[in-house]
Amino acid sequence: MQIKAVISRFLEKISGLPRWVRISFRVLSGVFLLIIILYIGLAFYVNTHKEEILASINQKINENINGKFTAESMEPTFLQGFPRVSLRIKNAVLKDSLWNSHKNTLLQAEDFNVSINVLAFLRGTLEIKKIAINEAKIHLFVAENGYSNTAIFKPKQEKEASGEGSSFAEIKAFELHNVVFISENLKGKKLFKFSINDLKGRLDYNSEGWKAAVKLDASAQSLAFNTVHGSFIKDKTLNGKFDIAYNEKAETIVFDPNDLEIGSDVFNIGGKFNVGKNNSGFSLHIRADNILWKNASNLLSNNISRQLNRFDLEKPIDVNCDIIGDLNAEGDPLFLVKAVVKNNRLHIPDGIIDNCSFNGMYTNELVKGKGFNDPNSVVKLMGFKGDYKEIPFVMDSAIINDFSKPIASGVFKAKFPLEKLNNAVDRNLMVFSKGNADVEFQFKADIVDFEITKPFVSGLVAIKNGDMRYVPRNLAFKNTNVALNFTDKDLFISNIRLQSGKSIVNMEGSIQNFLNLYYTEPEKLVLNWKVTSPQLYLGEFLGFLDNRKTVKRAPVKTKKGNVNDKLDFLFEKSNVALNVQIDKFYYNKFTATNTKAAILLSDSGITIQNAVVHHAGGQVNLSGSVQQGKTKNNFSMKANVSNVAIEKFFYAFNDFDMQSLKSKNLKGYLTTSATISGTISNEGKLVPNSMNGTVGFALKNGALISFQPIKSAGKFAFPFRDLDNITFSNLKGNFDISGEKVTIHPMQINSSVLNMDIAGIYSFGKGTNIALDVPLRNPKNDKDITDKEKLEERRNRGIVLHLLASDGDDGKIKIRLVSKKKRNEEVDLGDKQ
Incomplete structure (x- = not known):
């Protein structure tokens, strides 16, 4: 109602x-x-003629393909496609004609919805207005011989030649739900695999072809342009829209730039694909603004991201990428990546670079025509600048090329206060407190596991007015200037001024084959120095004798060690060859002028060759060596002393630790030849009883001044002679030194007070036993005799005292009058002792 x-x-x-x-x-x-x-x-007609319609659809499709289309069943869905009839086809399968050989099915869909124009179909024309594929797998396959299962679709020319025309109507819309899409190219070693959750698109046709608007929700399992290197954007979600245009004449598909979410980041992507039979080239342009380094790295293939993840940038960066290639070509396409980094914080394996900025570029085609591969790959960093451990630096350009054997090269510049090096160099090795550094050099280095190794450099490092301390040997230097000039192989060092305490040292030198040996055999490095000094105090450099302090630091994770380890090893193991010229030389009481020497410093000690020292009015020629130990240092030397003032010579060497004979007791000019070995402490002091060797000497115009043992013995025997000033015309002798004992070979002493024959042992401790034959005849009585034979004949006339100088109970030397026989027996006994 x-x-x-x-x-x-x-x-x-x-x-x-x-x-x-x-x-x-x-x-x-x-x-x-x-x-x-x-x-x-x-x-009603469709519902009652399902089998006939399905058979007709199969027939129509199969007429237009080189293969076979089958479907298990078909059901009409009337309201879904009103006013057209929609057909739901179950278990649709599309196979190419060579499926039996490769077994890769082009399409396998559990649910295949097709919206058709039934009136047109009744007229014999299949018009498909919409296709919806659900729960399906689409697999595009290219075999190693280049055959593709997409050959199932007959080319336009083939259809026209057969008179078939175009039996397919223009598809206006399409949808994919839960579809796995695979594009596998064995010839080109490419694999693209996507899980499409939802894809919707509409097509508009024009005279040139068609345009499509597509919305995508999917995830990527593989985007491998080269399966050898792995997949890009693996396991990342994809969400976005595409505007696509197909040009039938040009046989191209163009993607207008649109935003696409990949994972959590937005990329603007556009591209072009050639789909002609003889042209399968493509190009993609990708832009990402404000993307984090880690996020970008994790979108790349594993072999690249594993290495890039050694680095990190804390702030987002801008990246542009062009990919150009051929889907049927073997190997990688062309990659051209550009990035802009501004005021960022870069983490590298060895530390952090603050305030980092650069424009970066990567391509795998450095030289056109040589392929898209690792040997032809390059990374260029332009305007690279930053602060490494507070040290500012800039590189106008830096290049890494040949990724099969990566080599880094560039120009490095830095100006900074020298104290900043304390942040980079271990304080247990060196400490810097003042001065400035100016560095500019070109470098070239191998890269192993993305770490720079064995850099070869050429350029200049200048240090001005620097204060520094070498900790392992506790050596401090003031107002130091250094200029290091690196060539391709050698290192030249000039304009060096070192000041340690009151010592001033100027140096220049070179190390041949420096960089090769530095990385391979630093112990073979030889630094050739030319050293001059207006004044040098040796005591300020005794740190070289001291036992070297071990540098303790935390264990280094890298198997190659770090810069501090290499510097420490270099300082300790390298050799230094010194050509020395010193105007004034001081060591304790020893002073010298116009000193020249050739000195070799090595890991084991010091070697001195052809040293010439002007001392005490005469000259000392010296050669020898010092072998370093933990607490003591063994030395050996050969010395020739020519015409030096003996009192100054004894004074300079602390009277050679003799308790009785002092420099104040001596006058004259000494000439001596000595071969001596012994031990000195790390403080530079002679270790008692350590000396061994031989000494031969000659004393001209000598005098013995107030020598108490002689005065004590002679005040009774020679009360009227001048025992305070005993002069010698020409005194010669030979000594053997063994520990604390000195063996005095028989020698004659002809003096103004008395003549004497002496032989025996003098001991710096206990064991002195010296035989003395003293004629009582006054030498003054023979002062006018010039005939040597006559003088020798008269020398021992009269009474001759036979004396024995030996240790007394109080530790002092006592002289006793004994018989010649007993004296000789005791002296012999003393020699055996």
């Missing part, structure tokens, strides 16, 4: 309308009713 009432009211309202409106409404109602009747009729 209600329906009738509604219809009655509706008819009453219509009856009041103008006549032409009522006629138009009746016509439209009739048409609509006719459509409904026809649709119901068509639906």
Whole structure:
């Protein structure tokens, strides 16, 4: 009753309308009713002729492919495609003609919905207005011989030649739900695999081809342009829209730039694909603004991201990437990546670079025509600057090329206060407190596991007014200037000024084959120095004799060690060859002028060759060596002393630790030849009883001044002779030194007070036993005799005292008068002792 009432009211309202409106409404109602009747009729026909329609669809599709299309069943869905009829095809399978050889099915869909124009179909034309594929797998396959299962679709020329024309209507819309899409190219070693959750698209056709608007929700399992190197964007979600245009004449598909979410980042992506039979080239342009380094690295293939993850930038960066290649070509496409980094913080394996900025570029085609591969790959960093451990630096350009054997090169510049090096160099090795450094050099280095190794440098390092301390040997230097000039192989060092305490040293030198040996055999390095000094105090450099303090630091994770380890090893193991010229030389009481020497410093000690020292009015020629130990240092030397003032010589060497004979007791000019070995402490002091060797000497115009043992013995025997000033015309002798004992070979002493024959042992401790034959004849009585034979004949006339100088109970030397026989027996006994 209600329906009738509604219809009655509706008819009453219509009856009041103008006549032409009522006629138009009746016509439209009739048409609509006719459509409904026809649709119901068509639906009834489709429902009652499902098998025939499915067979017809199979026939139509198979007529247009080189393969086979099958479907298990078909059901109409009337309302879903109104006013068209939608057909739901179950278990649709599309295989190319060579499927039996490669077994890769082009399409396998559990649910395949096709919306068709049934009236056109009844006329013999299959018009597909929409396709929806659900729960399916699409697999595009290219074999190693270049054959593709997409050959199932007949080319346009083939269809025209057969007179078939185009039997497929233009598809207006398509959808994919839960579809796995695979594009596998064995020839080009490429694998693209995506899980499509939802894809919707609409197509508009024009005279050139068609345009499509597509919305995508998917995830990527593989985007491998080269399966050898792995996949990009692996296991990342994809969400975004695409505007795609197909040009039939040019056979190209163009993707307009659109934003696409990959993982958690947004990329603007555009591209072009050639789909012609003889042209499968493509190009992609990708732009990402404000992307984190780690996020970008993790989108790359594993072999690249594993290495890039050794580095990190804390702030986002801007990246542009072009990928250009051929989908059918073997190997990688062309990659061209550009990045802009501004005021960032870069983490590297050896530390952190603050305030880091640069423009970076990567390509795998450095030289056109040589392929897209690792040997032809390059990274360029332009305007690279930053602060490494508070040391500011800049590199106008830095290049890493040949990724099969990576080599880094560039120009490094830095100016900074020298104290900043304390942040980079271990304080247990060196400490810097003042001065400035200016560095500019070109470098070239191998890269192993993305770590720079064995850099070869050429350029200049200048240090001015630097204060530094070498900790392992506790050596401090003030107001130091250094200029290091690196060539391809050698190192030249000039303009060096070192000041340690009161010592001032100027140096220049070179190390041949420096860089090769530094990395391979630093113990073979030889630093050739030319050293000059206006004044040098040796005591300020005794740290070289001290046992070297071990540098303790935390264990280094890298198997190659770090810069501090290498510097420490270099300082300890390298050799230094010194050509020394010193105007004034000081060591304790020893002073010398115009000193020249050739000195070799090595890991084991010090070697001195051809040293010439002017001391005490004469000259000392010296050669020898010092072998370093933990607490003591063994030395050996050969010395020739020519015409030096003996009192100054004894004074300079602390009277050679003799308790009785002092420098104040001596006058004259000494000439001696000595071969001596012994031990000195790390403080530079002679270890008691350590000396061994031989000494031969000659004393001209000598004098013995107030020598107490002689005075004690002679005040009774020679009360009227001058025992305070005993002069010698020409005194010669030979000594053997063994520990604390000195063997005095027989020698004659001819003096102004008395003549003497002496032989025996003098001991710095206990064991002195010296035989003395002393003629009582006064030498003054023979002062006018010039005949040597006559003088020798008269020398021993008269009484001759036979004396024995030996240790007393109080530790002092006592002289006794004994018989010659007994004296000789005791002296012999003393020798044996």
